[in-house]
Amino acid sequence: MDDGDWAEFARRMATLARDLLAQPSVDATLKRITESAVELMDGCDAAGILLVRRRTVRTFAPTDDLVTQADELQEHLGEGPCLDVIRHDAERVFRVHDLTAHPDRWPRFVPEAAGLGIGSMMGFLLYTEDEELGALNLYSRRPSAFTEAGETTGWLLASHAAVALSSARTHAQLEEAMATRDVIGEAIGILRERHHLDPDQAFTALRRYSQERNIKLRDVARQVCASGRIGS
Structure with a gap:
């Protein structure tokens, strides 16, 4: 990005931060987070938030049926990149350039996900609270959609999202x-x-x-x- 692009990006992130904190409920906050991911992230066709509590997987604010299908598939099979970032939170982020290039890591998930039309994925651990873990997950229908620069953008978005989500949950409580x-x-x-x-x-x-x-x-x-x- 040149200076002008960075300035525009910074402006959009500042607007997003204010927008997230102004949402009236937890559900509205989650919805705005995933909508913002599709709006801001190059190559992102769909986004959702995956929460896992006591091995139960729940999908929130999916922007496309693809998200729900992918999450249900990972829960059913017990494997997949979204579950990995939650189970092994030391990584805190994953970026899969080409899903079909990882048949050994997720032998059952990969062919099924390819059948759903998923080309590449990226996800970020959002927070840890008691026994509940969450991740912001991004999906693209084409391989190599997410770049290193996009990962930086995703980190910034996920950071804003985690703060806004925590604030919304506290307000709801x-x-x-x-x-x-x-x-x-x-x-x-x-x-x-x-x-x-x-x-x-x-x-x-x-x-x-x-x-x-x-x-x-x-x-x-x-x-x-x-x-x-x-x-x-």
């Missing part, structure tokens, strides 16, 4: 915590009014029922809000 607090408060109010309890007694009743029935406290509170009493 905060909203859930506030909603839980509100529903528990409402349930306590209902029990106080109906059974003439003080706040501590009402909360103790909720907690005891939750522990005895092995039901989450917020779910017990929702039952009280819906029916006006604890239990059926």
